[in-house]
Amino acid sequence: MKHWFLPLIAGLLAALPIAAVAAPVDRAGLVAKLCGDAGQMGEAGTALASIAATGDDADRTWAAALPRAAIDRKLACDEAGAVLTEGGLDAVTRAPREAQGTPRSPLLSLKNRPVFELADAAFALRTAPNAGQRAAALKILERRPALIPEGLLERAAQAEADAGLKAQIENLAQSAALNASDPAARIRAIGRVAENTNRRTLTQLTALKNDPAYGADAGFRQAVDAGISRVERGIAIGDVMATLYNGLSFASILFMAAIGLAIIFGLMGVINLAQGELIMIGAYVTWLVQQGLRSVAPGLLDWYLILAIPAAFLVTAAIGIALEAALLRHLYKRPLMSLLATWAVSLFLVNLVRVIFGTQNLQFETPFYVTGGVPVIGDFIFTWNRMFAILFAVVTLALTWLVVRKTPLGLNIRAVTQNRDMAACIGIPTRRVDMMAFGLGSGLAGLAGLALSPIYSVNPQMGQNFIIDSFMVVVLGGVGTIAGTVVAALGIGQINVLIEPLWGAVAAKVIVLLMIIGFLQWRPEGLFAVKGRRK
Amino acid sequence: MTSIGKDRPFLALVLALVVVAVAMPLLAGTPFGLSRYLTNAIGQLAAFAVLALSLDLIWGYLGILSLGHGLFFAIGGYVIAMYLLKHSFEVTGTVPDFLQFMGWKEFPFYWAGFDFFPYALFVAIAVTGLIAGLFGYVSFRSRVGGVYFAIITQALVYVAMLLMFRNDTGFGGNNGMTGFAVAFGWPMGTSGMITALSVASLLVLAAVLLGCRLLVGSRFGALMLATRDDETRLRTLGYETLRLKLGVWCLSALIAMLAGMLYVPQVGIINPRVLSPELSLEIAVWVAIGGRGHLVGAVIGALLVNAVKFWLSFAAPEVWPFILSGLIVLVVLVFPNGLIDLAKLRLVRPMGARRMAAELEEAR
Numbered sequence: 001m002k003h004w005f006l007p008l009i010a011g012l013l014a015a016l017p018i019a020a021v022a023a024p025v026d027r028a029g030l031v032a033k034l035c036g037d038a039g040q041m042g043e044a045g046t047a048l049a050s051i052a053a054t055g056d057d058a059d060r061t062w063a064a065a066l067p068r069a070a071i072d073r074k075l076a077c078d079e080a081g082a083v084l085t086e087g088g089l090d091a092v093t094r095a096p097r098e099a100q101g102t103p104r105s106p107l108l109s110l111k112n113r114p115v116f117e118l119a120d121a122a123f124a125l126r127t128a129p130n131a132g133q134r135a136a137a138l139k140i141l142e143r144r145p146a147l148i149p150e151g152l153l154e155r156a157a158q159a160e161a162d163a164g165l166k167a168q169i170e171n172l173a174q175s176a177a178l179n180a181s182d183p184a185a186r187i188r189a190i191g192r193v194a195e196n197t198n199r200r201t202l203t204q205l206t207a208l209k210n211d212p213a214y215g216a217d218a219g220f221r222q223a224v225d226a227g228i229s230r231v232e233r234g235i236a237i238g239d240v241m242a243t244l245y246n247g248l249s250f251a252s253i254l255f256m257a258a259i260g261l262a263i264i265f266g267l268m269g270v271i272n273l274a275q276g277e278l279i280m281i282g283a284y285v286t287w288l289v290q291q292g293l294r295s296v297a298p299g300l301l302d303w304y305l306i307l308a309i310p311a312a313f314l315v316t317a318a319i320g321i322a323l324e325a326a327l328l329r330h331l332y333k334r335p336l337m338s339l340l341a342t343w344a345v346s347l348f349l350v351n352l353v354r355v356i357f358g359t360q361n362l363q364f365e366t367p368f369y370v371t372g373g374v375p376v377i378g379d380f381i382f383t384w385n386r387m388f389a390i391l392f393a394v395v396t397l398a399l400t401w402l403v404v405r406k407t408p409l410g411l412n413i414r415a416v417t418q419n420r421d422m423a424a425c426i427g428i429p430t431r432r433v434d435m436m437a438f439g440l441g442s443g444l445a446g447l448a449g450l451a452l453s454p455i456y457s458v459n460p461q462m463g464q465n466f467i468i469d470s471f472m473v474v475v476l477g478g479v480g481t482i483a484g485t486v487v488a489a490l491g492i493g494q495i496n497v498l499i500e501p502l503w504g505a506v507a508a509k510v511i512v513l514l515m516i517i518g519f520l521q522w523r524p525e526g527l528f529a530v531k532g533r534r535k
Numbered sequence: 536m537t538s539i540g541k542d543r544p545f546l547a548l549v550l551a552l553v554v555v556a557v558a559m560p561l562l563a564g565t566p567f568g569l570s571r572y573l574t575n576a577i578g579q580l581a582a583f584a585v586l587a588l589s590l591d592l593i594w595g596y597l598g599i600l601s602l603g604h605g606l607f608f609a610i611g612g613y614v615i616a617m618y619l620l621k622h623s624f625e626v627t628g629t630v631p632d633f634l635q636f637m638g639w640k641e642f643p644f645y646w647a648g649f650d651f652f653p654y655a656l657f658v659a660i661a662v663t664g665l666i667a668g669l670f671g672y673v674s675f676r677s678r679v680g681g682v683y684f685a686i687i688t689q690a691l692v693y694v695a696m697l698l699m700f701r702n703d704t705g706f707g708g709n710n711g712m713t714g715f716a717v718a719f720g721w722p723m724g725t726s727g728m729i730t731a732l733s734v735a736s737l738l739v740l741a742a743v744l745l746g747c748r749l750l751v752g753s754r755f756g757a758l759m760l761a762t763r764d765d766e767t768r769l770r771t772l773g774y775e776t777l778r779l780k781l782g783v784w785c786l787s788a789l790i791a792m793l794a795g796m797l798y799v800p801q802v803g804i805i806n807p808r809v810l811s812p813e814l815s816l817e818i819a820v821w822v823a824i825g826g827r828g829h830l831v832g833a834v835i836g837a838l839l840v841n842a843v844k845f846w847l848s849f850a851a852p853e854v855w856p857f858i859l860s861g862l863i864v865l866v867v868l869v870f871p872n873g874l875i876d877l878a879k880l881r882l883v884r885p886m887g888a889r890r891m892a893a894e895l896e897e898a899r
Contacts, residue, residue, distance in 0.1 A: 271682050273816075330868055335682050336600045337867050340823050343816050344863035351856040468693045468812065471686045506697040513694050517670075517687060521677045 025051060025059045028081065031091045034070060035077035038109045041070075045115035046149075052122035053152035064127055066091070067120035071113070076103035118147050125169075126155065131162040138168060145176045171196060175204060183213065187223045194227035197234025197378050205231060238378015243497055249386035251493025252393030255486060256451050258470035258477075259400060260444035262485045265474055267417050267437045270328060270338045274346040275470065276463025277353075278319065278442050282312040282449025283458040284353060287362045302367040305388075305450065312446040320442020324435050332434075346463065354460040362458040370454045385454050392451040396444065401482055403440065413437050476516050478526025487527055538752070544831045545748055549741050552581075556737035560730050571729055575801055576845055578733030581740045582798035584837040587821045588743055589790035591833035594822060596751055597783050598763035599680065603688030605815035606695050607663050607788040611795025612805040613699075613706060614649075614659035619715035619723075619800060621650040626717050633707040643705040652719070659792055667788035668781065675780045689812050696810035711806025718800055729801075736797045740834070743790055747830050759783060820859070824866045826875025836873060 025047075033044040051063045069075040069084050075091065076083045076099045082091035083099045090097050108116055117140060124137035134156075141148055153173035160166040174196075177189035190208070193201050205227045213220045261275045272278075289308035293301050300307065323345060331338035366385075373383035404410035412433045415423040424430045448466075449458075456462060473492055477484030492512055499508040520526075539545065555577065562568045569577070586608055594600045620631050621642065630641065648654045670691065674684055702708030715723050722728065750756055761769045762776050770776055799805045808814070817840075825836020840859070847855040870876040 265682075269682065271686065327864065327868070334871070336594075336685065337823065337871070339600070339602075339682065339685060340816075340820055340863055341867045343820070344860035344867075347856050348860040351853070351860075355853065464812075468690055472690060475683060475686055506694075506701060509697055510694050513687075513690050516690075517673060520679050520683070520687070521673060524677045524679050524683070 025055060025063070027062065027092050030063075031066075031082050034066065034075065034091075035082055035104075035106055038112060041106065041108065042112050042115060045070075045112055045119055049115070049119040049122050049147075049152075050149045052119060052126060053149035053155065060123070060126065062094070064123040067116045067123065070106065070108060071116050071120060073105040073107065076105060078103045114144060115147065118144060122149070122152055125152070126159065131165055134160070134162070135165055135168075138165065138172065142172055145172065146179055148172075148176045150176075150180065175201075178204060178208065183217060183220060186213070187220060190220075190223045190227045194230045197231045197238065198375070199235060199379055202228065202231045202235065235378040238376065238380035241376065242378070242380040243501075244494075245380065245382070245386065247494035247497035248490075249389050249493075250497055251490045252390045253448070253452060253455070253466075254469055254473050254493050255393050255489035256389075256396060256448035257445070257466040258473035258489060259396070259482070259485050260441035260448070261470050262441075262474045262477065262481070263400075263404075263413070263444070264438055264441040266481065267413060268328070268332055268338075268434060269335045270332070271335070271342070271471070272441070273339060273343040273467065274323070274349060275342075275441075275445050276465075276467035277346040277349040278316045278445035278463075279449040279452065279466055280353065280458070280460065280463040281319065281349065282316050282446030283453045283462065284357065284362070284449070285312045285315045285446065286450045286453045287364065287458065290365060301365060302369075304365070305367060305370070305454065308450055309447065312450040313443040316446025316449070317439040317443030320445075321435055321439040323442070324438035328438070329431070329434065350460050350463070357460070359460055362453075364453055364458070366454060389451050389455060392447070396447055396451075397482070397486065400440075400444065404482060409433070409436055409440075413440075472512060472516055474526075476519060476526055478523075481527075484527045539748060542748070545744075548831050548834060549744060552737050552741040552744070556734045556741070559734055559737075563726065563730050571726055574726075574733045575729050576842075578729070578736045578801045579798060580838050580841050580845075581733070581736035582794050582801065583821070583841050584740050584834045585736070585743050585797065586791055586794035586818055587825065587833040587837035588740075588747055588830060589787045589794065590818050591822045591827055591830060592747055592751075592790065593784055593787040594819065595828035595833065596756065596759045596763060597780060599780065599784065600685045600819060601688045601787075602685045602812065602815050602819060603690075603692035604787075604791045604818050605810055605812075606688075606692045607667065607791035608795040608798070608814075609695070609699075609805070609807075609809045610663050610666070611659055611792035611797075612799040612809060613712070613795075614655050614662070614792075615796040615799050616707075616712040616715070616805045617646060617649045618652055618655040619718055620712060621646060622652075622718065623714070623716035625650050631707075631712065631714055633702075633710055633712060634705075636710070637702060637705075637708075639705075645705070659796065660789065663788050663792040664785055667785045671781045671784040675777050675784070689815065692810050692815050693812050696807045696812075699807040699810055707806065709807060711804055711808075713804040715800065715803055723800070723803070732797070732801050736801070739793065739797060743793070744830055744834065747790075751830070755779075820863055822873075824862060824873055826870075826873030828872070829875045832873050832875035835875075839874070 030044055030047055033040040033047075036044075045067070048063055048067055051059050055063065065084060066075070069086070069091075074085045076085050078100045080090075080097075080100055083089065083097065083103065084091055085099070085105075088096055088098065121137040121140035125134050125141065128134050128137060141153075153169055153176055157166055157169040157173060160169055174189050174192045177185055178193060180186050180189065190205065193204060205224060208214060208224045211220075214224060215221075257275070257279060260278070261272060264270055264272050264275075286305070286308040289311050290301070290304040293304050293307065323342075327341055327345070328338055331341060370385040370388045373381040373387075375381050402410075404413060412423070412428050413436075415426075415428055416430050416433050416437075420430055423433075452458075452462075456465075469492070473485060473488045476492065477486075477488035495512055495515070496505075496508045499511055559569060559574060559577075563574075586604065589607075590601065590604050624630065624642070630639075634640075634642065649658075670688075674680075674687065679687065698704065699706060700709050702710075706712070717723060718728065721731075751759065758769070758774065758779060761774075762779060766776050795809070821837040821840050822833045823836070824840055825834065826832025840862070843858065844855060847858060866873055
């Protein structure tokens with residue numbers, strides 16, 4: 001954005017209209033028109049809008065109340081002109097007086113109403129004290145860019161203090177300038193509109209091809225064509241980036257769901273079918289933390305996603321350790337039976353949660369750091385909630401890597417993964433390692449649930465949506481390797497996102513499954529097979 | 536391998552099935568006759584038992600756990616549903632609802648010939664054989680086994696479910712197929728038809744049970760057990776285990792398909808829910824609870840679990856999942872071979888606590 005440039009255009013654009021209405025406003029005449037027939041009222045509305053755009057401060061302050069009064073029917077027309085019934089002021093002089101005789105409130109016709117609403121919004125944009133009201137007014141103006149009086153937006157942008165709103169106003173000013181009367185201004189406007197590469201501006205520019213000037217004016221045609229090709233290029237780049245970004249965020253979710261599963265599977269050959277339910281419980285714990293904060297410390301409510309991290313990890317880790325101690329340690333020699341046992345656990349947990357919390361989706365607050373996003377190029381918006389998931393996955397990956405590679409526990413886990421019997425021979429407490437590793441894997445599932453809660457709907461069934469995808473990741477990645485899980489999650493995430501827009505979600509799943517089956521022909525143990533003696 | 540003559544639990548079960556199958560039509564209409572609901576329930580249980588047998592054959596005797604047997608069950612179910620709908624169409628002339636929803640005036644071309652039962656049966660066998668054969672071949676050839684195989688089969692059935700949920704495939708989409716009016720020229724829903732289907736299911740169950748017993752009792756059955764217990768050694772001895780596994784896998788798939796063909800006419804509907812991974816997992820649970828590696832155990836497990844389910848999902852639906860999960864944990868921890876352990880301990884020969892512990896340890 002070249003900021004020095006805008007006031008210049010604004011000045012150029014405003015020069016003509018200012019000259020036209022520089023004469024002082026005929027206040028009495030305007031009020032008389034307001035009380036006149038439909039045609040006269042329409043003229044009054046247009047006049048009010050142009051006062052909002054270019055009138056001096058005194059006129060604007062005077063006129064600002066009129067459109068609202070006309071819309072709300074709070075204007076009482078009588079023999080002496082009109083009275084604003086709210087406060088009982090004369091419409092022209094603003095002196096207090098009573099309405100005379102039998103006052104009548106003029107009714108806006110369907111055609112005039114939008115004109116008055118636009119005028120009202122125009123006043124609000126220039127005079128409303130709070131940014132939210134100005135933003136609302138801008139929304140109304142955006143609906144009818146062609147009706148916006150020239151000069152209004154440029155002046156409003158100059159006076160605007162809020163940077164985000166100012167940029168929006170400038171955007172709208174550019175769109176409105178496409179309909180300006182001066183051809184040079186239009187060509188400049190095309191250039192500036194084309195800087196915002198998205199599908200909306202593409203539609204705007206493509207519409208100009210039907211403009212009479214497109215056929216008549218070579219310069220204009222050139223500007224339009226250049227603008228269109230520039231926007232199209234931007235959209236193409238934006239689409240590629242959006243696909244990559246979505247793939248990355250989906251991959252990070254897959255990774256979060258699968259890493260705990262991979263550790264448990266790698267260590268004990270146990271497929272934990274309750275992993276999805278641990279994810280679900282992580283999300284429920286997050287919700288409980290949010291509810292707790294709401295009643296105990298409402299000021300910290302926005303930070304519940306961060307504050308819930310230890311809670312989600314510890315609760316699910318505790319469940320995992322209990323599960324291991326009570327059930328799975330009896331089943332290490334029978335992995336297929338442990339599969340069924342963990343399924344029983346998942347059935348139990350789903351129903352427990354259903355009985356306690358009900359089946360409906362949980363309501364989550366969306367803190368400011370996971371709302372909205374930054375538009376980058378084309379239709380690609382860098383959204384904060386996906387960024388949160390990606391960052392969360394990266395941090396989890398780093399911490400998991402540290403635990404597995406740099407701590408004594410991690411060393412023991414790796415030793416037991418490679419050769420349980422030999423590890424036991426050299427004095428590693430395999431039983432305790434199993435328990436801790438199961439706790440770690442379960443805790444990671446809980447964290448996945450936390451990371452998912454701002455993106456997905458949270459209900460007792462949510463775990464089942466992830467379990468098959470995370471299996472695919474584990475099978476493709478190879479047992480219990482962090483690198484394998486990362487690569488497989490990235491691959492499956494990207495393939496899904498690439499195929500989905502082309503042939504749909506079902507085809508994406510089918511193709512991923514076929515690719516995995518095909519891949520296992522080549523490497524039955526997955527991408528990064530651990531060289532161990534486990535079958 | 537005991538011969539069939541000395542296998543008393545097996546003989547007792549087959550005898551019981553035949554007695555029920557013969558008694559049901561004979562007693563129908565008399566005060567001793569079963570209600571329509573019970574008759575229908577027995578028929579459905581028998582279909583489930585056939586399904587459990589099919590999984591026990593491959594899991595219990597070959598050690599290959601499939602968590603996708605619902606796929607073959609569904610193929611049988613969908614094909615018989617297509618036959619019934621096409622047959623009903625020939626008789627009543629109304630196009631089924633799901634085609635009307637899609638705005639189609641007539642059946643898609645691949646429905647041609649389904650009003651002819653032998654053709655439908657052939658298609659069911661061919662499709663099941665093709666899918667099972669292809670999938671089994673690529674999996675067994677690259678020696679995908681154990682938990683890997685279980686996971687991939689589960690993904691397979693999941694993907695199939697997603698496919699069948701689509702409405703534009705011409706197989707009923709998420710609503711499934713229903714509204715079967717006639718079967719083999721007889722109206723559906725009459726007491727006679729319900730009894731006939733139930734008896735047919737029981738007889739098929741008895742026949743499949745007998746067939747499986749002959750198979751596992753034969754030399755081939757010994758090879759199956761040897762593959763389960765030490766495949767590497769068997770291959771070293773010069774046996775081709777790939778073909779053996781593939782053959783049993785396909786046979787198992789065909790039996791599951793047969794169960795689907797028996798099941799769907801009795802419930803009167805098929806929808807993609809039969810393809811949900813949960814159902815396929817439940818089949819394994821029936822087998823595990825009854826006792827895997829024992830044909831009688833698989834049948835008893837399927838009958839018991841589903842009978843309790845029929846009763847509880849009617850009487851106390853929210854309690855059922857807790858009972859099922861408790862039952863699984865109990866069986867997995869206390870009876871490693873399923874309820875057949877219980878039968879062995881109590882019925883066949885009395886034994887002391889020490890002997891019981893030794894037996895359990897051995898079984899582990």
